Amino acid sequence: MTFPVAVLELYPLFRWLSGVLESFGFSANTVLIISYAVLGVIMFSALSIIALFLVWWERKIAAHMQQRFGPMRHGWHGWYQTIMDAIKLLQKEDVRVASRDKIVYFWAPVICFVAAYLAYIVMPWGKNLIVADFNIGILYIMAVTTFTVIALLMAGWGSNNKYALLGGMRSAAQVVSYEIPMVASILTVILFVGSMSMVDIVTSQSGWIFNWFIFKLPFGPIAFVTYLIAATAEANRTPFDIPEAEQELVAGFNIEYSGMKFAMFFLAEFINMFTVSALAATLFLGGWNGWSFIPSWAWFLMKTFGVVFLMMLIRWTYPRLRVDQLMEFAWKFLVPVTFANLILAAVIKYAGWHW
């Protein structure tokens, strides 16, 4: 049987699974649904492991930048520290504010968590390694990642805490503002590909480094850097981490959350960081393209972790911007630059002055 999913590298697994299921007498549709569920579980586990790894990695990077060791007790260089942290958070009492807005307070972490995972449906992990190749892939990612801002706003409002509300308002203002330069940077890529499908974007960069969009596009480095800045802001990381600015707002939107609900925000934040990095790798750094003797998914992970590493270095180096300076930077600098870049790219594309 055929699958609408392009999971050729997982194909043996699926053939085996569908064989087993069909021998139990399930119909083809049920087999398809179960296959998707299995795929979802695989994706969820992989992402959770990545998020836990990123937490540990960030702590290690921070520690080594600050002349410390960071986690050292659990396993080699504390490799399972974050797993223990997650178990601890699962066991913790769920402390809730009495004056909360019950529905909003409950659903905020759920939405944040789910929205963070949704983007990976169209993420090309490697050659033929994608859950579903939508023809509006990138648009879909931009749409679902914006759910996060609703979740943060809900968390800020539902907690009935002034710090949380300030954090929620800040995050709404920030994410909405930085969405525009981010999309404008991505548009230059879409302009040259002529398709919003993630697979098309990657395949049109096939080849070695000069075919990647960071160099192939006219002013590609500018688009890449503006994208990276906007992405850092989207992922709420220093120097743009004003929604949770611990020195001003204590913990911002997640001030009243504890236990697993806090863990959901926390993991979602790291998955969001991974998402924007994966997008940077896919859109500008050639996705899974590279030398063929390294598997394609390894290329994708290497590039993504490279961008994550860059974002972590920035986080532990720079101070935080103020909320109005953040807005000013978005509207007075990033938006004009990205739009100028987009218009120039369009002109060059129309005139055909590119390779």
Next chain:
Amino acid sequence: MSDLRTEEYYLNMGPHHPSTHGVCRMVLKMDGEKVKEIEPHIGYLHRSIEKICENRTYAQCIPILDRFEYVTAMSCNYVFALAAERLASIEVPERAEHIRVIMLELNRIASHLLFYGVTAMDIGALTPFLYGLRERESILDLFEMTCGQRLTYNYIRVGGVSRDLPNGFIPKCHEALNTIEKKLADYEGLLNENPIWLVRTVGIGVLPAKVALDYGVSGPCLRASGVQYDLRRNDPYSIYDRFEFDIPVRHNGDCYDRYLLRLDEIRQSIHIVRQALDALPEGDFKAKVSPNFKPPAGEVYARIENSRGELGVHVISDGTKKPLRVKTRGASYNHIAVLPAFATDVLLADLVAIFATMDVIMPEVDR
């Protein structure tokens, strides 16, 4: 749309807040993110140090006063010893005076290094904090070597210091100073020209010299507003008049100047310590003073320049072995009091930056 209106609200910043440096509570009247009014509430850290001192002998007061301003505990030791010595007219040996200057200036460097780290952290850069603490560590090691303590020293006693400098102190001190001097360039490289740091500090929280003087602001905060006033020069105590050093002054009075001024002061302090180490004479480190000495009746106000400003102790003696009344004066108290006068109409993030660069420490406010 006409029925839409905005409302000012009160935000309770503290007593438990990451950037109030202790347990300060500020009730802020906010308009969105803008701070309209500040009302500092103090007293959460009151330990009644002044009252406790009334029931102790002069020698016993010193370890209590360690807790008065624990970031520069040496200067608290010293200011009380100075007051007691003036009351009882005790002559302090030359060597003790030199050791005191070394310790006071090392403590000033340690305090300013902590300021560097904490200010950077309050403005959002977390890494400089650890760098500041790393160099502070080498000074704390020197203190530990000298008196066995790292935070509350009880080292400077009435009539001198509790013990002589240990073997190997002088080379180790030179080494620490050289390292700090070298690392200072790194610190400046990390923040001074950083564009984000500049937009967060330049022109933020300008404290005019007149307001500063009206509210009794002293120390680096006053000098950053362009007033050249340093008690080491203006009211010399100990043997500061023998050393050659500059009083750094800056004129804008904003957060950036307050930050830069403290880095300048670290350099000057290094210069003073080096001179004192070179000039260190042989001799006694402590004058013969009875533990239960009874100064004649009278009163004295001793004041010194510590890392935050004027640190003063007013001691009244009734001729017994215990002081009748001890009143302390910490610069941080004035630095909190002046906040409502100049830090309004700023954003919340700016208030944090201003609070950090005023270098307020709560135990000094509440005593």
